[in-house]
Amino acid sequence: MTTDRLRPEKAWRNVVAAVAVLALALGLVACGGGGGGGGGGGGDSSDATTAKAGPVKGELTISNWPGYIDPGEDGAEGTVAEFEKETGVGVKYIEDVNDNEEFFGKLQPQLDQGESGGRSVFVVTDWMAKDMYDLGYLQEINPDDLPTVFENMSSSLRDPSFDPGRKFSIPWQSGMTGIWVDKSKAPGIKSINDLFDPKYKGKVTMLTEMRDTVALVMKAEGVDPAEATNEDWLAAIDKIDAAADSGQIRRFTGNEYNEDLNAGNVVASIGWSGDASIISNENAEWRMPTEGCVLWSDNMVIPVGAPNTPAALGWMEFVYEPKVAVKLAEYITYVSPVEGIQELASPELAKNQLVFPSEEFQKNCSTQVSPPDVEEVEKAWQSVLTG
Amino acid sequence: MRSLKQRLVPFWLLGPGLLWLFFFFAVPMYFMGELALYSGSLRTGGFEFTWAFENFPNALSGHEEQILRSFFYAGTATVLALLIGYPLAYAIAFRAGRFKVLLLFAVIAPFFTTYLIRTIAWKTILSDDSPIVSVLQTLSLTPGDGRVLATSGAVIAGLTYNFLPFMILPLYANLERLDLRLVEAAKDLYSSSRTAFLKVTLPLTMPGIVAGVLLTFIPAFGDYINAELLGGTGQSMIGNVIQSLYLNQRNYPEAAALSFLMMALILGVVLLYIRFAGTEAFMGDEDDEGPK
Numbered sequence: 112m113t114t115d116r117l118r119p120e121k122a123w124r125n126v127v128a129a130v131a132v133l134a135l136a137l138g139l140v141a142c143g144g145g146g147g148g149g150g151g152g153g154g155d156s157s158d159a160t161t162a163k164a165g166p167v168k169g170e171l172t173i174s175n176w177p178g179y180i181d182p183g184e185d186g187a188e189g190t191v192a193e194f195e196k197e198t199g200v201g202v203k204y205i206e207d208v209n210d211n212e213e214f215f216g217k218l219q220p221q222l223d224q225g226e227s228g229g230r231s232v233f234v235v236t237d238w239m240a241k242d243m244y245d246l247g248y249l250q251e252i253n254p255d256d257l258p259t260v261f262e263n264m265s266s267s268l269r270d271p272s273f274d275p276g277r278k279f280s281i282p283w284q285s286g287m288t289g290i291w292v293d294k295s296k297a298p299g300i301k302s303i304n305d306l307f308d309p310k311y312k313g314k315v316t317m318l319t320e321m322r323d324t325v326a327l328v329m330k331a332e333g334v335d336p337a338e339a340t341n342e343d344w345l346a347a348i349d350k351i352d353a354a355a356d357s358g359q360i361r362r363f364t365g366n367e368y369n370e371d372l373n374a375g376n377v378v379a380s381i382g383w384s385g386d387a388s389i390i391s392n393e394n395a396e397w398r399m400p401t402e403g404c405v406l407w408s409d410n411m412v413i414p415v416g417a418p419n420t421p422a423a424l425g426w427m428e429f430v431y432e433p434k435v436a437v438k439l440a441e442y443i444t445y446v447s448p449v450e451g452i453q454e455l456a457s458p459e460l461a462k463n464q465l466v467f468p469s470e471e472f473q474k475n476c477s478t479q480v481s482p483p484d485v486e487e488v489e490k491a492w493q494s495v496l497t498g
Numbered sequence: 499m500r501s502l503k504q505r506l507v508p509f510w511l512l513g514p515g516l517l518w519l520f521f522f523f524a525v526p527m528y529f530m531g532e533l534a535l536y537s538g539s540l541r542t543g544g545f546e547f548t549w550a551f552e553n554f555p556n557a558l559s560g561h562e563e564q565i566l567r568s569f570f571y572a573g574t575a576t577v578l579a580l581l582i583g584y585p586l587a588y589a590i591a592f593r594a595g596r597f598k599v600l601l602l603f604a605v606i607a608p609f610f611t612t613y614l615i616r617t618i619a620w621k622t623i624l625s626d627d628s629p630i631v632s633v634l635q636t637l638s639l640t641p642g643d644g645r646v647l648a649t650s651g652a653v654i655a656g657l658t659y660n661f662l663p664f665m666i667l668p669l670y671a672n673l674e675r676l677d678l679r680l681v682e683a684a685k686d687l688y689s690s691s692r693t694a695f696l697k698v699t700l701p702l703t704m705p706g707i708v709a710g711v712l713l714t715f716i717p718a719f720g721d722y723i724n725a726e727l728l729g730g731t732g733q734s735m736i737g738n739v740i741q742s743l744y745l746n747q748r749n750y751p752e753a754a755a756l757s758f759l760m761m762a763l764i765l766g767v768v769l770l771y772i773r774f775a776g777t778e779a780f781m782g783d784e785d786d787e788g789p790k
Contacts, residue, residue, distance in 0.1 A: 216745030219540070246540065313643040313730075319746075355731035361648050362730045374625040376647060486541065489747065494560060497734040497742045 159247060159279070162413045164256040167425030172203040172418075174214075174233035176409065177366050178389030179284070180204070181442035190439055194429050200422045203229075210319050210365035211239040218414075222248040227414035231423040238322060238481050240280040240410045241273040249279045250413045256424050257281070260431040265450045268408065280410035281427050282448035284439075287384040287404040287468070287476060288323040291368070295394040297378035302401040303331035306379060307350075312359050316371055316380040317351065319363045321492045322479050323405050324351065324381055330402040336477045344482040345491055352495045363496050384465045385445030397465060403475025408448070440466050534754035550751060557756035561739050565763075568735040571650070571725075572718035575657035579665040579714050580707065582658070587669035587706075591676070605666050613660060617727050620656055621647065624728070648730025656724035664713040672706025708775045716764055736760055 183189030188196070191204050208214045214235065221228050222243070235243065243249050254261050260281055274280050292300045297311060306315045317324045326336040328347040354360050361377060364370075368380040369389045384397050384404075413423050429435060436449035437456055444465050453467050464472045482488035537550035558565075590601045608616060623630060624646045631647075634640045646652050676699065684694040722737030740760070743753035 210746075212746040216748055219748060242541075313645060313648070358643065358731070360731050370621075374622070375627040376625050376645070486539065493742050493747050496746075497564065497739045498732050 159244070159249065159251050160415070161253050162250040162256070162417070162420040162424060164253070164424055165421035167198045167422050168200060169419050169422055170201045170203065171232070171422040171426060172205065172230045173426065174205050174207050174230050175283075176208045176234060177206040178369075178386055179206070179234070179409075179443060179445075181439055190430065190435060193435070194426060197429070198422070198425055200425065202426075205230075208234060209367060211236050212319070213365065215239060215243065219248075222246075222414060222416075224416075226416040227418075229418060230414060231417040231419045232411050232413060232426060234283045234409045234411055236320075236322075236407055236409050237271065237273050237280070237479060240412050243412065243414075244274070244279045248415055250415060250417065250420065251278050252281065252413065252424070257427055257431075259428045263431045263433065263436075263449045263451075265448050268448050271408070280412050282408045283411050283430075284385065284443065284445035285406065285408040285448060286445045287399070287406055287465070287473070288318070288320075288327060288381065288479075289384060289400050289404045290398050291372055291380045291382040291386070291390065291395050292398050293372065293375070293378045293392060293394050294396055296375075300379045301398065303327045303381075304402075306381070307354055307359060309359070311378055312357075313361050314376075314378040315360055316362045316364050316368050316377050317360055318368065318381045319365055319496055321489065322407075322481060324363075325482075325488075325492065326405050326477065326479065327381060327400065327402070330405075330475075330477065331400075336405070336480050339480075339482070341482060341484050341488060344488045348488070348491050348495055352498065355495060355498055383445075385443050387444050387465075388442055399472065401475075403477060404473065405479050406473065406476050407479040530754045530757060533750055534758055536751040538751075540748050545751065553751045553755040554759060557743075557752040558759060561736065561756070564734055564736045564739050565760075567733075568719050568737070571654050571657060571735060572715050572721075574654050575661065575718050576665075576711055576715045578654070578658045579662045580711065583662055583665035583669055583710065584707075587666050587673050590666075590670055591673040592678075602670070605663050605670075609663065614723060617656055617660065617723055620652075620659070621727055624652060647728060648733070650729070650733055652728040653725050653733050653735075656728045657718045657721060660721075660724065661714040661718050664717070665710040668709035668713060669703065669706040672703045672709075676702055704775065708772070711771070712768060716768070719764060720760065 180191065181189045183192055191202050194200065195202055214233075218228060227233075240249070254277070261277075264277070264282065268277075268282050268285070270276060290300060290303070290306070292298075297314070299305065300308075300311070305311075306317070325344055325347045328351055329336050329339055329343055332343075332347060332350070334343045334347070351360070355363075362371065364380070366383075366386075366389075368382050369386060371377045372380055372382075372390055372395050373392045375392065382397065387397070411423075411427055413420055417423060430439065431449055433449055433452050433455055436447045437452045440447045440452065440456065441460055444463065446466060446468060453461050456466070460466055532547065533545075534553055535547060535549050535551065536545040537548045537553070538545040586605075590598060590605075594601050622628070625631070626645050626647065631640065631645065634646065635644050640646055641649055641651060680698050680702070681694050684698045685691070689697065719735075720737050722735055722741050725733050725735045725738050726741075736756075740753050740756050743749045743756060
């Protein structure tokens with residue numbers, strides 16, 4: 112090449128100069144910006160706002176777990192479509208909650224800024240709702256705005272210890288954590304301890320939800336989760352860790368445990384009682400572990416920065432109408448929070464222990480709890496999950 | 499003496515790239531660096547900037563295994579990609595004839611589907627009851643439990659598959675420019691095909707190899723999707739740890755610190771590698787490449 116070409120050293124000087132200018136600009140931005148990423152921490156729950164009521168209209172974005180609503184089949188409309196038709200609200204229904212921790216982790220920076228990513232309702236489990244409320248990320252709900260909800264809510268759900276009187280959480284569904292078993296491949300699995308049987312090495316999955324998996328393993332060890340000390344939690348975590356290291360446990364999963372069951376990769380998964388709608392493996396059935404199950408509820412909550420609280424409240428009212436609740440129960444087979452729908456249900460559904468569990472059926476079950484020192488136990492648990 | 503306008507030309511040309519680097523690299527790096535020095539936790543009233551340098555050793559402790567594993571997985575995947583990619587790039591460059599464009603297209607075509615979907619597809623292909631796995635089982639090619647999914651092998655295979663095009667393309671670009679007359683000359687001077695390859699072709703394609711290795715190794719090292727979807731217990735990579743620190747434990751300072759350490763580590767490894775492989779090979783000094 113002979114044409115006028117930049118001499119290398121000259122070009123380098125220019126690059127250096129340009130970088131210097133940018134560095135200066137960066138410094139200015141940094142000074143002006145201040146604070147930044149992830150700082151601040153939550154507000155105080157004592158000054159939580161109350162969700163505003165009003166005419167139900169506009170757009171509504173709802174975040175929920177997969178397989179947690181009837182999509183509408185065979186010409187019949189799903190619950191979302193019916194709500195849209197009745198109220199004229201346009202609903203954006205997203206199934207993006209797969210694991211409480213992970214969902215919160217993704218949303219937390221936004222919630223901290225008072226934003227909800229456009230969502231007006233999302234559904235999280237009891238303890239997570241409480242955590243979010245304590246951090247000031249949820250709006251309070253005035254019972255006067257929800258007459259149907261408070262008239263129809265099961266009496267057993269009205270005063271949970273984490274939210275007495277239901278100030279910020281409205282139950283969506285309740286359920287039980289137990290074992291999904293592929294009965295053609297492992298008919299013998301009846302208890303949590305069976306999952307540790309070397310016969311099923313690499314054919315078992317457990318949930319990433321600590322309060323489900325670890326609590327069940329504690330129960331299998333004869334420890335009542337409600338009375339468990341930190342050491343009990345850590346001992347159960349050690350037991351799971353050893354099983355993970357040896358290859359006994361194939362994976363830890365969120366709600367996607369259905370995939371391995373459906374594909375025939377596993378013979379048993381710790382899983383939730385009402386997930387039949389997303390489990391296509393015909394041989395899979397949910398079993399109550401001989402040690403009992405873990406009982407929990409998932410709740411609708413209204414986050415700070417929710418763009419359409421009137422529609423969110425309208426949605427809650429709508430799903431607490433008995434005829435809507437029955438239709439939902441027919442499809443998702445979780446325990447409905449709406450009282451007295453057993454009479455409305457089809458005879459077959461009314462007999463289903465997963466939807467209308469008897470006291471006898473649940474006699475060994477424990478309510479979901481958090482460990483005494485959440486931070487320490489959570490850390491130990493996460494190191495098992497990323498082992 | 500050039501005019502001012504002429505002297506400003508390089509700035510204009512550099513402009514878009516520098517702006518990009520500034521907004522999408524320098525600024526995020528700054529905020530992440532700041533975040534790495536916060537202390538506190540979400541449950542106890544939030545984070546505070548306290549020059550918490552202890553985040554760095556804390557982030558590292560207990561994760562040595564995942565770091566070593568990431569090196570092993572990414573390294574193996576890179577070597578495999580090179581072993582698969584080099585002959586393929588060579589064949590496309592010199593032997594493909596009129597199918598050259600078609601074959602190149604075939605290399606790039608998977609990019610039309612997102613990375614995530616392709617990895618999920620592998621999950622289906624490699625599921626325990628799939629025909630492929632049955633064949634492998636019959637041939638006793640599956641490790642221990644007779645499965646492929648949720649093993650180290652599956653993660654490495656996923657990484658190799660996903661990053662292979664990043665190996666092939668620079669190799670192809672480099673091989674394509676190779677002056678075949680040099681190889682002919684070597685043969686005229688009585689070198690065997692093997693010697694000609696080792697003494698002429700391979701050294702001249704070093705820039706492509708170095709570029710391909712870097713483009714494959716760096717993203718493979720930080721990847722967490724393959725371990726998440728194709729791996730099982732005991733196959734987490736360092737990317738999974740960072741994800742867990744960010745999303746599940748919400749320990750943002752340690753997550754940021756660990757990310758920084760990994761960047762530094764990779765930078766160190768890359769600098770060593772370039773030094774070892776030769777800067778000229780990396781920069782591709784064209785003037786030495788042959789007669790013009």
